Amino acid sequence: MIVFDRATVVYPDQTVAVDQLSLTVPAGQVTVFVGPSGCGKTTSLRMINKMIVPTSGRVLIDGVDVAKQDAASLRRGIGYVIQQAGLFPLRSVVDNVATVPLLLGVGRRRARADSMALLERVGLDPSLARRYPNQLSGGQQQRVGVARALAADPPILLMDEPFSAVDPIVRQQLQDDLLRLQADLGKTIVFVTHDIDEALRIGDQVAVMRTGGHLAQLASPADLLSDPADEFVAEFVGRDRGYRALGFVSGEVVTRPETTITLGSSGEAARRVAHGADWLLVLDADRRPVGWVRPDRLGAKVNASDLNRSGTLAHDGAPLRALLDAALSSPSGRGVVVDAAGALLGTVNAGDVVAVIERERSA
Amino acid sequence: MIGWFLDNAPRVWSLTLTHAWLSGVPLVIGLAIALPLGWMAHRLPRLRLTIIALAGALYTVPSLVLFILLPLILGTQILDPINVVVAMTLYTVALLVRTVSDGLAAVPDEVRLAAVAMGFGRWRRLVGVELPLAVPVISAGLRVAAVSNVSIVSVAALIGVVQLGSLLTEGFQLLYLPPILVGTIACILLALIFDLVIVVLTRLATPWLRRAA
Ligand SMILES: Nc1ncnc2c1ncn2[C@@H]1O[C@H](COP(=O)(O)OP(=O)(O)O)[C@@H](O)[C@H]1O
Ligand SMILES: [Mg+2]
Numbered sequence: 001m002i003v004f005d006r007a008t009v010v011y012p013d014q015t016v017a018v019d020q021l022s023l024t025v026p027a028g029q030v031t032v033f034v035g036p037s038g039c040g041k042t043t044s045l046r047m048i049n050k051m052i053v054p055t056s057g058r059v060l061i062d063g064v065d066v067a068k069q070d071a072a073s074l075r076r077g078i079g080y081v082i083q084q085a086g087l088f089p090l091r092s093v094v095d096n097v098a099t100v101p102l103l104l105g106v107g108r109r110r111a112r113a114d115s116m117a118l119l120e121r122v123g124l125d126p127s128l129a130r131r132y133p134n135q136l137s138g139g140q141q142q143r144v145g146v147a148r149a150l151a152a153d154p155p156i157l158l159m160d161e162p163f164s165a166v167d168p169i170v171r172q173q174l175q176d177d178l179l180r181l182q183a184d185l186g187k188t189i190v191f192v193t194h195d196i197d198e199a200l201r202i203g204d205q206v207a208v209m210r211t212g213g214h215l216a217q218l219a220s221p222a223d224l225l226s227d228p229a230d231e232f233v234a235e236f237v238g239r240d241r242g243y244r245a246l247g248f249v250s251g252e253v254v255t256r257p258e259t260t261i262t263l264g265s266s267g268e269a270a271r272r273v274a275h276g277a278d279w280l281l282v283l284d285a286d287r288r289p290v291g292w293v294r295p296d297r298l299g300a301k302v303n304a305s306d307l308n309r310s311g312t313l314a315h316d317g318a319p320l321r322a323l324l325d326a327a328l329s330s331p332s333g334r335g336v337v338v339d340a341a342g343a344l345l346g347t348v349n350a351g352d353v354v355a356v357i358e359r360e361r362s363a
Numbered sequence: 364m365i366g367w368f369l370d371n372a373p374r375v376w377s378l379t380l381t382h383a384w385l386s387g388v389p390l391v392i393g394l395a396i397a398l399p400l401g402w403m404a405h406r407l408p409r410l411r412l413t414i415i416a417l418a419g420a421l422y423t424v425p426s427l428v429l430f431i432l433l434p435l436i437l438g439t440q441i442l443d444p445i446n447v448v449v450a451m452t453l454y455t456v457a458l459l460v461r462t463v464s465d466g467l468a469a470v471p472d473e474v475r476l477a478a479v480a481m482g483f484g485r486w487r488r489l490v491g492v493e494l495p496l497a498v499p500v501i502s503a504g505l506r507v508a509a510v511s512n513v514s515i516v517s518v519a520a521l522i523g524v525v526q527l528g529s530l531l532t533e534g535f536q537l538l539y540l541p542p543i544l545v546g547t548i549a550c551i552l553l554a555l556i557f558d559l560v561i562v563v564l565t566r567l568a569t570p571w572l573r574r575a576a
Contacts, residue, residue: 047481073480084479088569090495100481132571148481158480 001027002048002156002188006057009043009213017043018213020057027155030182030189032203035236040213041192045158048190049078049082061156070089074101075202079149079157079187083165087133093144094119100152114150122147123177139170146178150185159191163198169310175201196237198257200224200244208233224246246321251356253323264292267298279332282307287343289313289336313338316345320360324353367541373531378550382526385447385519387557392448393455394505401457402489411464418457426450426518447519454515455508462504466497499572502565507533509557513550525555527541 002025008020025031033041046052047059050071059066066074087096097115102108112117116126122143133141142162149157163171175198182189193199199206208216210226210232217229224244228234234241259271260281261270261309274280274295283288291307296304311330314322314337326335327350334347368375404411433439433446470493478488517528530546531540566573 002573051479072482072484075480078475080480082473082476082480084471084473086471088477088492090569103482103487134571176537247400 001025001062002190003063004044004102005060007044007047007054007059007336008056009040009047009052012053016212018054021213021215022057023207023215023218025188025190026205027188028186029204030191030202032191032193032199032206034193034199034203035204035209035216036211037194039209039211040211041194042160043213044156044209045160045190045192047155048158049075049080051075076104076152077154077156079152079154081142081145081149081157081159081162085133085138085145085162087141087144087148089133092130092132093124093136096133096144097151098149099148106151111151111268115147117258118147118151120145122181130236138166138187139174140283142166142174143177145178146181151282153256155188157187157189159189161193162191164193164195166343171198178202200247202294206235209342243321245326246324249320249357249360250317251320251360253320253337253348253356254351255348256334256352258334258336258344258347259301260289260344261293261302263302265302267300267302269297270298270302279308280332281332281334281336281344281347283344289338289344292331311336313342314348315340320353320357323348324350364541364544368545371542371545375545375549378525378527378546379553381444382516382528382550383512383553385444385524385526386451386509386516386553389448389451389455390420390505390509390512392555393452393459393508395503396452396456397459397463398494400460402467404460404464404466414465418460421453421457426454426515427521428454430519430524431524441481442523444524445500447516447524451512451516455512458508458511459504462501463497464506466500467493469500470496495568498565498568502561504506506558506561509561510554513554513557517546517550 004021006025007018007021008016010016013311021044022204033044035041043052047054048061050066050067050069053067058165076129087093088099091099094112094115097118098108098111101111101114102194106114114127114314119129120126124140124143124147128136128140131257133144136144145162149159163174166174179202191199191202193202203221206224207218210216216236217224219227219229222245224233225241225248228237228241258281259275260283261273263282263284270280270293278294279292280295282290282293290304290309291309293306293308295300306330312326312335314326314335316337318356323335323337326337327333327348328335330336330347334349335353336347337345339345400414400465403415418555429450430446431441433449434441434443437446437449439445466571475488478492483492516526520526520532521530527546527549528538530542533545534541534543
């Protein structure tokens, strides 16, 4: 557990970067510091590993004041990931990952072997291990950065805008992989970002900061969307709050059975089972939905080229937002729900989901 | 010229060795001195300007003046080759202090930051991360210093310290071309060899640049 106790940082030029910050970062969870550029996120983060010492107030890790600890040994026990990865260009990927274990005196062979395992764990091909960092893509470098921060198995991981410099698709993969990793590892993670969507995705709790280093609100993502503390937070959390909040609510939505046809069947068979319906759902051989067709426009066979693929799929038990989106994006208006293996469970329409939202609200 | 060279080959060879020694040894000592000075200039921005201004001023002192002044300061004989070594070392330091400081400044901020955040002490960071990354810049400065040393050492022939430059003074006194040509070519070859050695050593010291995609 990390505790900020009225921590204040005033830089030599009198800039007040962080003002009386008091908050608790629970162990084993992801706490996100989010706020506009220059609001004091990085400064706050660096107080945890003593790269910045508070002008007044304290930061405690498991009850011990950080200021009283030796900086180098403190830092070797805290992983740190930054935006540009900051890999050592002169060391191979595997030796980059082994950096802190080597500093701690772990033997080279053992450190290398552990690092290889860790590279796989963060989703990197072991064949990249012997390369130098400048031979990797930005996303790969970030993965190495994460592996390096985890190498000595520190209980705390600090991440300062780690995914801000990669393109949106890679960013989403990196976020997913971090969450997957965290589900296994249960580290105490402090994650800094200026991107509210990233904060809401990653965080167990989110600390919204305002320029001048003030804490504006500390809340779970769902509470932040449904109950912003003030105008600044409401503004910062942004538009579509009502819809986005559904991303954190799940509810029992009963699916309806759906008539289907298998890809490659005859157009005649499709028209027969459709019974005059406008849209018919097409499955592959493993009963996984692949798209919708209009039976009256089919030729001799149901071909892949006939498919309308606009509908999104919702997994069973997914947040209401995913269910509603599946219904809204489906050409038939019926959202497709699948099980963990991707096989069809049934469909829901927007009315079904809205009914559940109303029920949840009055509950 | 070729006839003259064949007649005098052993002497040319020994002059070349002396020349190599007089310009090469200061290169090594100069680098050893410039590293800590350049590091100080890099660490202390206020000192940086002073150090670099001093080094620049030193470089403007004509070599002949330095060759004549040094015996007075060091209390050595005017013909003592030590004077040349000291003078060339001073020039090398003057050139390299700035280079070392620039090389350290060129280390990317995020790399330095990552090293600090992982608990590297100041020394480990300098030796393990910053200096190796500064090698390409330092090496470029060293190449300039090497060529410059080879040419400046020749001037010492004017005060009687014998090396390849002596062939030039000799040729001018006798108004005889072959020793001038041989001396010039030997100087150029020597400078090229220094350059090659530095380039090869740099490549060996920076494998990560060679394998860059
Ligand atoms: N070394 C420094 N000296 C003076 N002011 C600084 C320094 N570092 C940051 N600041 C200022 O402190 C404030 C907070 O900076 P920072 O913590 O980096 O914000 P963020 O990470 O949220 O963008 C900003 O106004 C910034 O300009
Ligand atoms: Mg920042």
